[in-house]
Amino acid sequence: MSASPHPTAPAPHPAPEFFLGGDLPVRRLGYGTVQLAGPGVWGPRGTDAQATAVLRRAVELGVTLVDTADNYGPGLVEERVAAALHPYPKGLVVATKGGVVRTSAEAWHVEGRPERLRAMCEESLRRLRTDRIDLYQLHRFDREVPMAEQLGALRELRDAGKVRHVGLDSVTAEQLRAALDLDIVPIVSVQNRYNVLDRVSEPLLRLCEARGIAFLPWFPLGNGGLTDHPECAAIARDHGATPSQIALAWLLHHSPVLCPTPGTGSVAHLEENLGAAAIRLTVRELARLDALTATP
Template sequence: MSTQTNSLTYDLGGDLTINRLGYGAMQLTGFGVFGEVADRENAKKVLQAAVAGGVNFIDTAEAYGPKYNETLIAEALQPYASGLVIATKGGFNRPGPNKWVPNGDPKYIQENIEGSLQRLNVDTIDLWQLHRFDPKIPVEETLAPVAEAVKAGKIKYVGLSEVDVKQIEQAEKVVPIVSVQNLYNLGNRQWESVLDYTVERGMAFIPWFPLASGPDKLKDKIQQIAEAHQATTAQIALAWLLKRAPNILLIPGTSSIEHLQENLKAADIELSDEEFEQLSM
């Protein structure tokens, strides 16, 4: 497990330089990630504050709303700042709040891609991610329109979400993969082997739900380290991830400018090797 001091930037695909502390826009939606956000003007201000605070990597999805989140980002941030990378996803049906149904039908995937281009108002999607493998449809069929979109210049890079190593290798037979977005945080490291694989392969690893600070047995340790750094436990959880591996891109989400600014300050925290190891036990 890494304990090196890592750069705070990462070159996605080798050429898109990203500040590793980004922003996940999922919370800027209605209850259950469904429908319009309650306070649209506040949501726009949060997105604008993120970019003003140095964020140049924003993660969204067709399924967030659905659709509302992408249009919100375009409304809040256009004209887009130079170097801003917006990642989106496709491949989920949303029948209602908190309901997520994988849909890998090629026609649906193509609709997702074309819709995201329109809603984000871009000619090229910087990073398009397959939200989930659909067990009912071979991934080779699901990714066929994605590969076509890459050839057509509509997608620059492709990523996957919630996958194992075998699935990554399967997808790469259809289209190059530059990133993996899996559940991973200080308290849940079930995808440790996938993270290590992405490090070896030069792929980005984007933990979702990054702010979980660990099981109860870690609370005292986290609190002690947080106090030593005059930081919050959430900031320590993010700092641990930044130190864990140089390819980790963080996308903590919030609907509060105050919490956003708190999260961004995690980039200033440098855990010692000893602190890192204490939290990693």
């Protein structure tokens, strides 16, 4: 019987890449663009030049997964991505979403009718200046439309060559299992709220692990709540790091399917976030973080 790892020994190094759908490699620590839109993801945040600087620096630092959505702005952030990065470098995966219509900073509704999903995808293709979206994610399931019809629309887009892979956003484990059982279109990713303090979606994560599905956690830093968490701060001091970097490093260690895409409008903050990929936590540090009280 092999001995347990010494508590101060480094934990196994997290895999740096994940293969979406088994054939599309991305570095697991990516960049999310929500902070390029204003409060309520309405209008712009900062200038176009600032957005361009952050997006281009992300690619310079090796990011290969940029995640956006058609309702950020709305439309504006997809246009910022294209303005900064088109023509897209080889190996860069640009993911976007459709299915949520925002009419103001406070008002939005879910729209899952097949004809509207197809139209929204066409608009994203136009704004992103591309013929095919690498990862197109249904932003929410529409309760007024049968799941099979929504997934069928995504299958049509995939069959038409307008979408390479399909993902889901804000789903339960039961919804993902139902979508997989329908077997209408392969699901290669999900996005849900998840971080070291918020593990409500743990059953979904375990299902993703079992099925080889990427899990892109949103609010990976607890919407800023982990930037000064005392336990993260204590561990950070031993690594010459920041609490945010420790929270992101925990995600990379915690599961090989977790692919965080923290968002920021600051180049300095972007560089800090991406530095988390180099942090190797110890067995004891992982245990301390695992033991933190999760959201009930």
